[in-house]
Amino acid sequence: MLLIGVNRSPYTRRVAITLKAYDVAFEQRDLSGFANRAEVRTSNPLGRIPALVLGSGETLIDSSAIVDHLDETYGGDRPLTPATGAERRAVLRIAALMMGACDKGLQAAYTRNHTPPEKIHQPWIDDCNAQVMNALAALDAMVDPAAPYLLLGRLTQADITAFVAERLARGIGLDTDARTPRLRALTKKLLEEPPFRSTEP
Numbered sequence: 001m002l003l004i005g006v007n008r009s010p011y012t013r014r015v016a017i018t019l020k021a022y023d024v025a026f027e028q029r030d031l032s033g034f035a036n037r038a039e040v041r042t043s044n045p046l047g048r049i050p051a052l053v054l055g056s057g058e059t060l061i062d063s064s065a066i067v068d069h070l071d072e073t074y075g076g077d078r079p080l081t082p083a084t085g086a087e088r089r090a091v092l093r094i095a096a097l098m099m100g101a102c103d104k105g106l107q108a109a110y111t112r113n114h115t116p117p118e119k120i121h122q123p124w125i126d127d128c129n130a131q132v133m134n135a136l137a138a139l140d141a142m143v144d145p146a147a148p149y150l151l152l153g154r155l156t157q158a159d160i161t162a163f164v165a166e167r168l169a170r171g172i173g174l175d176t177d178a179r180t181p182r183l184r185a186l187t188k189k190l191l192e193e194p195p196f197r198s199t200e201p
C-alpha cells in the first residue's frame with residue numbers, strides 16, 4: 001500500500017495516522033500538491049493529496065473516502081468512525097467541522113501564498129481564520145479535560161481530525177494555546193501516542 005502526500009498536509013496526515021492506528025503497513029511518497037503537481041496527477045487527476053494506492057493497484061482519493069475504506073477493511077467491530085447510529089453521526093459531525101476548518105485555513109494560506117501582495121484582500125483572510133477559530137472553539141467547548149478522547153472513551157476519527165485541524169491552525173499562526181486551551185491540551189496528549197508521534201512532518 002502506498003500513501004501519496006506529505007504529512008504537513010492535514011488531509012494526508014489524517015490518513016497516515018489512521019493507517020498507523022489500524023497497524024497497517026504502508027509506504028509513503030512525500031509529494032506535495034503544489035510542488036509535485038504533475039507526479040500527483042498520475043494518481044489523482046485533480047492534483048491533490050492524499051491518494052492511497054492499494055495492493056490491487058486501485059487508487060483511492062480524498063481523505064474521507066480513504067478513511068472510510070480503511071474503516072471498512074481494518075476497523076472490525078470498532079472502526080474509528082462507528083458504522084451506524086448516533087455514535088457515527090457524532091463522530092462524522094466533528095470530522096466535518098474539523099475538515100471544514102482545514103479547508104478554510106488552507107484557503108487563507110493559499111490566498112497569502114498564491115496571490116500577488118498588492119491583490120491580497122486581508123478581510124477575506126481574516127474571515128477564513130475566524131471560521132477556523134469558531135470551529136475549533138466549538139470543539140474546545142466539547143473537550144472534557146478528564147477524558148483521554150473526545151468521544152466514546154476511545155480513539156475515534158473525531159480525535160484524529162481535531163488533531164490535524166489544531167495543528168494546521170497553529171501552522172497558520174492562530175494561537176490555539178490561548179484561544180482553545182482544552183483542545184490544545186488534548187492534542188498534546190494525543191501526540192504522545194505512536195500513530196500521532198510517528199507521523200510528525
Ligand SMILES: N[C@@H](CCC(=O)N[C@@H](CS)C(=O)NCC(=O)O)C(=O)O
Pocket residue numbers: 008009010011032033034047048049050061062063064106
Ligand atoms: N478534500 C480533500 C482535500 C485535499 C487537499 O486540499 N489537499 C491539499 C494539500 S493540504 C492539496 O493537495 N492542495 C493542492 C491543490 O488544491 O491544488 C481531502 O480531504 O483529501
